[in-house]
Amino acid sequence: ESFVVEGENNIASIGDGFIMITGNNGSKLARFDLGTNRSLKSIGSGLFVAYKGNELTDANLNLGTLESLEYVGEKAFWGCSKITTLDFSKSKLTTFEKDPLYNCKALTTVLLPDTLVEIGAKLFSGLYYLTNVNIPSSVTKIDDTAFSGCSNIAEIHISDIAKWCDIAKVLHDLKGARIGLMGHTMEAMYDMHADPTAIASAFGVHVPLLEIDD
Secondary structure: OOOEEEEEOOOOOEEEOOOHHHOOOOEEEEEEOOOOOOOOOOOOOOOOOOOOOOOOOOOOOEOOOOOOOOOOOOOOOOOOOOOOOEEEEOOOOOOOOOOOOOOOOOOOEEEEOOOOEEOOOOOOOOOOOOEEEEEEEOEEEOOOOOOOOOOOEEEEEEEEEHHHHHHHHHHHHHHOEEEEEOOOOOHHHHHOOHHHHHHHHHHHOEEEEEEOOO
């Protein structure tokens, strides 16, 4: 046997173990649908745990827009073993409780919000099929267990990091370099119209003024 959960648009919080309590006759959860809900702020711990598991897929799990979401409890999605994508990108989350995606073994994509500041303990732990992760630039801390067991991750993208790495490489190459401004010593006749003092200050380089030998 199976059962479904359909919620109203004004639901703001779903308590710990809600599905276990609702489906205590041993039925499997077949569908969870909050429609166009924009009010959900809290997803409790162990929300989707059920005695006989659940049959939730990307097609029959709908949590609404999640634009008001601020809290996801420990092991909140435990048992959602057929879900492949979870999108938190529009939420207001700053962190997750420990191991929120426990046993979500089919997950390949998790989208994170720009409000996130911490990748907490075991956030992606055990997600074997997760291959790519995009971490927003707002993140300042990543727990050392966050990616434990993610043996198939090929790339971790951190917003803006690539740009700053490129800048750092340029600064590294310029450090201690000698840049010459060729032309007449009169500033107006430089072939490179640049301020050597400003260059030296910004990049820490020595800028000799070189005259072309007549």
